[in-house]
Amino acid sequence: MTSYRQPGVVLTDRRFTVPLDHADPAGEQIELYGREVVASARAGAELPWLLYLEGGPGFGARRFVGKQAWLARAVQEYRVLLLDQRGTGQSTPLNRQTLPLRGGPQAQADHLALFRADSIVRDCETIRPQLTGGAPWTVLGQSFGGFCATHYLSTAPEGLRTALVTGGLPSLDAHADDVYRAAYPRIRRKTEAHYARYPQDVERARRVAQHIAEHRPVLPGGYTLTPEAFQSLGILLGSADGSHQLHYLLEDAFVRTGDGHELSDAFQESVLAVLSYAAHPLYAVLHEAIYAQGKEPTGWAAERVRAEFPQFDAAAALEGRGPLLFTGETIHPWHFEVDPALRPLRATAELLAVRTDWPVLYDPARLTANEVPVAAAVYHDDMYVDTEHSLRTARTIRSLRTWVTDEYEHDGVRASGTRVLDRLLALARGEA
Known part of the structure; x- marks a missing residue:
C-alpha cells in the first residue's frame, strides 16, 4: 500500500483481488482499486468505514483533491473508501483496447454481463472484511451507485450499517x-x-x-x-x-x-x-x-x-x-x-x-422487511432518474427516510458542498 498526503487528508492506494464470477470463486480473479481517504488529524484513529459508489455505470470513483464537496463532511467521522467499480478506473479497466483480450463479441458480451450491480455488490462484500474486520459499513451511492446500494439492501444487508442514496433510487421492476x-x-x-x-x-x-x-x-x-x-x-x-x-x-x-x-x-x-x-x-x-x-x-x-x-x-x-x-x-x-x-x-x-438471461436485481420482499437505516435524496424532476419511480421504491423499503428537494439537480451531493450528505446522515440517525 502507498500512502500520501493532500491538504487535510491522508490517502492510501488499496488493491484487492476478487473473483471475476462470484458463482465460481476459485476461477479467474480480477483486481479492484480503491482510494482510502482519512482526515490528517485522525489518520491513526479507529474509525467506521464509509464506502462510496460512483454513478455511471462505467465511471471510476471521483478523484478529489483534499476535502472537496461531500468528502469534507465524510472525513469528519469516517475512513472513506472511494472504490473504482470493476471495469472502471484502475479496477481491471474495460474498453476497446482491453476487451478484445477476452475474445470475439460473444465472449466480450458474456464477460460484460458480469459487470453489473450484482457483481459490484459481491465485490464489496468480498473486500469489506479485509478493511473493517467484518464490521458493517456505511454506503453512499450516487446515481447508479444508489442502484448498487439498493441491490446491497436486497442481497447483503448484514454488510451495511447505514445506506445513503443520492439521486439513485431505481425502479424495482420497470423495464x-x-x-x-x-x-x-x-x-x-x-x-x-x-x-x-x-x-x-x-x-x-x-x-x-x-x-x-x-x-x-x-x-x-x-x-x-x-x-x-x-x-x-x-x-x-x-x-x-x-x-x-x-x-x-x-x-x-x-x-x-x-x-x-x-x-x-x-x-x-x-x-x-x-x-x-x-x-x-x-x-x-x-x-x-x-x-x-x-x-x-x-x-x-x-x-x-x-x-x-x-x-x-x-x-x-x-x-x-x-x-x-x-x-x-x-x-x-x-x-x-x-x-x-x-x-x-x-x-x-x-x-x-438481445440478451435474455439477466439475473433479477432487487428483492421487494426483503426490502419490505429491511432493518438497515436508509436515507435517500430524491431530486424533484431529476433528468436522469424518474422521481415517481424513486418514490415508489422508497415506499417499499422499510426504514427509509426520503428528502425530496428541487434545490439541487442530479449532482446535488457534489454541488451542495457538505449539505446533502449532512442532511442524509441526520435523516438516517433520526436527527432531522
Missing part, C-alpha cells in the same frame, strides 16, 4: 422501455427550461444543427458529429450548472473564415469533451443493461421509445416544426457508429441488447 418512456418528457422539460432561460439559444441550436446536417463534421480524434449526436449535448441539462455550460458552448459555436462560417475549434473540442465515451465506454455499452431483469431483452429501448416522441426529430425541427429538442441520458445504436471509442464494440453491444 428499460418504462424508464425511457418516463425520461423523454423530463428531457423535454429541461430543454424548454433552458430555452426559457436563454431564448437566443433556440436559433443558435437550430443553426448549429443545420450546419452539422449539411457538412457532417468530423471532430478531432475521429468523432463524426451528426444532428442526433449534437442533440445529446442535452446530457448537460441534468446538472447544477449544465444549462449555463450548454449556453456558453453554443455562444462560441461559429467562427468567420475565408470560406464563410465554420464550427470553431474551441466549440469542436468542447463538444468532443462532452460526447466522447473514450474515458467511460462501459457507460454506453452497459447503460440499458443496468435496468435488465429476467428474460425480456432491452433491445435498444431508448431508440425504440424515442420514436414515440416525434418532437425529438431533428429533421422536423430543421424544417421549422418547433425548436430543436436536446436529449440526455440515452444510448442509441448510432453511438457505436459516430464514436471511435465505441465502434469496435458495436457487435458486443448488439449482443447485450
Whole structure:
C-alpha cells in the first residue's frame, strides 16, 4: 500500500483481488482499486468505514483533491473508501483496447454481463472484511451507485450499517422501455427550461444543427458529429450548472473564415469533451443493461421509445416544426457508429441488447422487511432518474427516510458542498 498526503487528508492506494464470477470463486480473479481517504488529524484513529459508489455505470470513483464537496463532511467521522467499480478506473479497466483480450463479441458480451450491480455488490462484500474486520459499513451511492446500494439492501444487508442514496433510487421492476418512456418528457422539460432561460439559444441550436446536417463534421480524434449526436449535448441539462455550460458552448459555436462560417475549434473540442465515451465506454455499452431483469431483452429501448416522441426529430425541427429538442441520458445504436471509442464494440453491444438471461436485481420482499437505516435524496424532476419511480421504491423499503428537494439537480451531493450528505446522515440517525 502507498500512502500520501493532500491538504487535510491522508490517502492510501488499496488493491484487492476478487473473483471475476462470484458463482465460481476459485476461477479467474480480477483486481479492484480503491482510494482510502482519512482526515490528517485522525489518520491513526479507529474509525467506521464509509464506502462510496460512483454513478455511471462505467465511471471510476471521483478523484478529489483534499476535502472537496461531500468528502469534507465524510472525513469528519469516517475512513472513506472511494472504490473504482470493476471495469472502471484502475479496477481491471474495460474498453476497446482491453476487451478484445477476452475474445470475439460473444465472449466480450458474456464477460460484460458480469459487470453489473450484482457483481459490484459481491465485490464489496468480498473486500469489506479485509478493511473493517467484518464490521458493517456505511454506503453512499450516487446515481447508479444508489442502484448498487439498493441491490446491497436486497442481497447483503448484514454488510451495511447505514445506506445513503443520492439521486439513485431505481425502479424495482420497470423495464428499460418504462424508464425511457418516463425520461423523454423530463428531457423535454429541461430543454424548454433552458430555452426559457436563454431564448437566443433556440436559433443558435437550430443553426448549429443545420450546419452539422449539411457538412457532417468530423471532430478531432475521429468523432463524426451528426444532428442526433449534437442533440445529446442535452446530457448537460441534468446538472447544477449544465444549462449555463450548454449556453456558453453554443455562444462560441461559429467562427468567420475565408470560406464563410465554420464550427470553431474551441466549440469542436468542447463538444468532443462532452460526447466522447473514450474515458467511460462501459457507460454506453452497459447503460440499458443496468435496468435488465429476467428474460425480456432491452433491445435498444431508448431508440425504440424515442420514436414515440416525434418532437425529438431533428429533421422536423430543421424544417421549422418547433425548436430543436436536446436529449440526455440515452444510448442509441448510432453511438457505436459516430464514436471511435465505441465502434469496435458495436457487435458486443448488439449482443447485450438481445440478451435474455439477466439475473433479477432487487428483492421487494426483503426490502419490505429491511432493518438497515436508509436515507435517500430524491431530486424533484431529476433528468436522469424518474422521481415517481424513486418514490415508489422508497415506499417499499422499510426504514427509509426520503428528502425530496428541487434545490439541487442530479449532482446535488457534489454541488451542495457538505449539505446533502449532512442532511442524509441526520435523516438516517433520526436527527432531522
